[in-house]
Amino acid sequence: MPAVHWAQTGVLRSANWHSENSTPAPSRVVDADDRMKADTAYRLACEGTALLWRGDFHNARQLLQAMSRRINRKPVTQGDSPADSFHLHRKARSHRARVLGRLLVLLEDGYCLDLRRAPDVRQACTEAYGPPSGPMAVLLTELLGVVGAHQWRTRGVEVAALDARVHPHYGVFSPVRGEYVDLVAQAPLRASADRRADYRTAFDLGTGTGVLAAVLAHRGVDHIVATDISPRALACARENIRRLGFTDRVDVTGPDLFPDGRADLVVCNPPWVPARPTSALETGVYDADSSMLRDFLAGLAAHLRPGGEGWLILSDLAEHLGLRTRSELLARVEAANLRVVGKMNTRPRHSRVLDTADPLHAARAAEVTSLWRLTAK
Incomplete structure (x- = not known):
């Protein structure tokens, strides 16, 4: 040292x-x-x-x-x-x-x-x-x-979709921007004749606090495997899953992005801005060359069960900043042998949207966060 x-x-x-x-x-x-x-x-x-x-x-x-x-x-x-x-x-x-x-x-x-x-x-x-x-x-x-x-x-972050609080640890991305959580809580889970969710197994990649894995369990998915590369995130997710009472349905593991096997649903909320993080604390926001996004898309088809979906939660802030284009994103989807079957959009609600003194105000004001529904071709 x-x-x-x-x-x-x-x-x-x-x-x-x-x-x-x-x-x-x-x-x-x-x-x-x-x-x-x-x-x-x-x-x-x-x-x-x-x-x-x-x-x-x-x-x-x-x-x-x-x-x-x-x-x-x-x-x-x-x-x-x-x-x-x-x-x-x-x-x-x-x-x-x-x-x-x-x-x-x-x-x-x-x-x-x-x-x-x-x-x-x-x-x-x-x-x-x-x-x-x-x-x-x-x-x-x-x-x-x-x-x-x-x-x-200590006090936690209120998550309306869970009607409960999630407790972030130091160095773990906190779900204070709730729009991405709301998208996962509202996206359709196809129901079969017995009204149970067809999506009975799910992977939550880059789980962080475990909030999205908890939302999927809350919605009735039988078994979720949550992954992360960060030891802090793994400890945080395990603690939150235990607090919320989902330890019988959520397994937290790492450090690989994808766990073994296939799932009916694979959810990923990668860092939104393709820029080099200057510290470990920034890796929840910045990801050089969109490496996690690329790895998710490249491995998704091989980890989906027949008829399964991948949910990519991604802001278009990088597009407004000129750091990534929509055509580049769609080309990566195509190259991964995937197709888009649906998309849900929402607007951010954080205070920076209204801060006209922010040098990046124009991009933040135009930002849209989307849940892209992807399937294998």
């Missing part, structure tokens, strides 16, 4: 370094406390110097906000095309994360945050990082995310 080193009252100290964003350990670290001015902190951070905070916790949060305001003074440049604007937006976000990520805090033994007015972060850190292993330096922005994730995990 990499380490960081700094001098504190003339004594050289060190601690393990951890970054979920894969940020390398800083080579230069200086002490910072309540006496440091925001302009000084911002200048040092822009120059690449990390600031190890030793003062009041709430003052550290205020310093982050002050540094953020200084970053905002330089507006994000609009590109000549939607794709250019997207890449400039990502570049600006990366710069913001890099500058704000230079403010560090030290987690002492047992994840104790020894700062004035600091919250108890031990449980949140244990959930995110696992058992403690000595003092560890982390980005303050990351620690705030860990604390926020713990709060989401």
